[in-house]
Amino acid sequence: MVAAAAALRRWSIPLLSCAVPAGFAVWAFPEGLAPVRAAGIITGWLGCGLLLVSLLLMLREPRLAAWLGGLERMYRWHHATGLAAYLFLLLHPLLLAANNLSSPRVAWQTLSPFTESWPVWSGWLGLLLLMGGLVTTFIRRIRYGTWRWLHALLGLGVLTGLVHLILLGIDEPVLPILAVAAGILGWRLIRGDLGLAARPYVVTSALPLAARSIEVVLRPLGDPAMVTPGQFVLVEFGNGDRYRGCGEFHPFTVSTIAGQDELHLAVKALGDCTTRMQAIEPGVAARVIGGFGGFVDPHGRAPQFWVAGGIGVTPFVALLNAGPLLHPTRLLYLYHCEADAAFLPELRATAAADPKFTLHAVETGDGVPDLGPLLPPAGELSGAECYLCGPPGLVAALKSALAARGVTAQHVHYENFEFR
Known part of the structure; x- marks a missing residue:
């Protein structure tokens, strides 16, 4: 039973990443068209399906993360499916233009947004927004807060691409897909980024742990977060008398779950926010989402x-x-x-x-x-x-x-x- 559950978690994301785009491609498979033009249509739907999967994988929901094998795994697949979706969507207009290679002028008119109407303009705009969001994934030097808002271009790109299909007169199944995509983005914004899913805590102490490291103790002010040993949580710290919080959720591993559901967090100064946290003080309010992860199996029989x-x-x-x-x-x-x-x-x-x-x-x-x-x-x-x-x-x-x-x-x- 345990082995079956582990296998299901291991294959859940790969199966989801294949089933959703394949379902879209089967539904939209064109008949009676030239092979290159048909391939152009299919690549567009494959990209659409992969984008929907990529959106789902960026949700920060503990139960969803447990079903899919962990938040870190979800983020790796989020990046992979997003990149694959972009490549398929880039092939989409290129293959449509390649269908007219016998007439370069017609092929250029098919490819160029300057000779087309708003429906085509919206498709190119969605593709550019996706490109902007993907580029930020590979830029490590920008601040996390700036990266997070630039990365939101991916969501705008998805919505713009779906509007592109609606402007082309394709209402089914685009309208339900648009509703699902908007729901996922709204869920992430409200419950994750704005912290509606977070539980309230307060800092009771912050003691030195090692060089440039402290252990912060959090006491719940209501129902505690569901955390097991070995997991990590996402925490946003507020302001204190002298301390100013970063205003962002960051991951911290729980070192101890003490009496009265207190969480002990190990914090090492690795960036701007965690360096500032070395001066955190008791009484600072915190919001906790989680727990996530738990990659060690404490009940396994093997050494x-x-x-x-x-x-x-x-x-x-x-x-x-x-x-x-x-x-x-x-x-x-x-x-x-x-x-x-x-x-x-x-x-x-x-x-x-x-x-x-x-x-x-x-x-x-x-x-x-x-x-x-x-x-x-x-x-x-x-x-x-x-x-x-x-x-x-x-x-x-x-x-x-x-x-x-x-x-x-x-x-x-x-x-x-x-x-x-």
């Missing part, structure tokens, strides 16, 4: 190998704080220097007290270390489930190193917070 980079140790700390381990577990904890290592004293104490838990703490300095001497031999990894949490560069290097030791992809689990 586990955990690898944490820096503040990525937090979900593993949460699992250790939740109770005794059920299976042999080894943690490889990598950090720049000991002053930078959050929770290191607690981890050493747990390793000394729990015979099922082994800690290998390594000071690496800057950059990704040579993982070869640090990883267990292939024989010790055989049959183990490997869980990775840390910077994307470290996770990528670990995946390659584990594969070289014969660990298959299905036994390697990881999570990151690159929600761009």
Whole structure:
């Protein structure tokens, strides 16, 4: 039963990404047209279906994320389906024009918006808006708030593209699709970005954890968020007497779920907002959405190998704080220097007290270390489930190193917070 549920989660997004655009293409499949023109129509509908899937995958709903295998996985597929949709929609006018290649003048008139009417103009406008939204995905240097609003061009591009179809006289099934797309965008705006789905909390304390890191304790002011050990939450902090919040929801991993449903969050200064949070004070109001994730299975029977980079140790700390381990577990904890290592004293104490838990703490300095001497031999990894949490560069290097030791992809689990 558990294996079937895991398989369903693993295949849910790929099946959804294939079924929706395929359904649109089958419904709209043209008959009696030249193959190139028919291909131009089909690519347009495939792009439309992929865009609808991409919109669904950007929702920040805990139950939906649990069904689809996690919020981070949803965001990766959101990017992939959005990019694939753009490519299909770019092929759409190109193939329609290619149908008239025997007459270059007619082909140009088919392709150029300057020789066409508002319905064609709206199609090109939707395509340009999609391009603008996609470009922001690959720009890492702009501030998160600026990126978020620029990324909203994707939603405007979807709506404009559907209006393009309506102006062409295609009402079915475009009007229901337009209603669904508008509903998804409105749901994300109201419940996610504006925080209608958030639960109210207040900061009760903020204590130093390591260099440039603090642990913030949140107490619920009403019904608490549904969070389990190893998960992360999206939190927006308000203003205090001296502290000014960022006005944005950011992901933070829960290190402990204490009595009275208090949440302990590990916060490392990695950007503008988290650097400002190092000065957060008690009494600051917070809004919490979640929990999300939980990529470690605490009930599995196989031995586990955990690898944490820096503040990525937090979900593993949460699992250790939740109770005794059920299976042999080894943690490889990598950090720049000991002053930078959050929770290191607690981890050493747990390793000394729990015979099922082994800690290998390594000071690496800057950059990704040579993982070869640090990883267990292939024989010790055989049959183990490997869980990775840390910077994307470290996770990528670990995946390659584990594969070289014969660990298959299905036994390697990881999570990151690159929600761009």
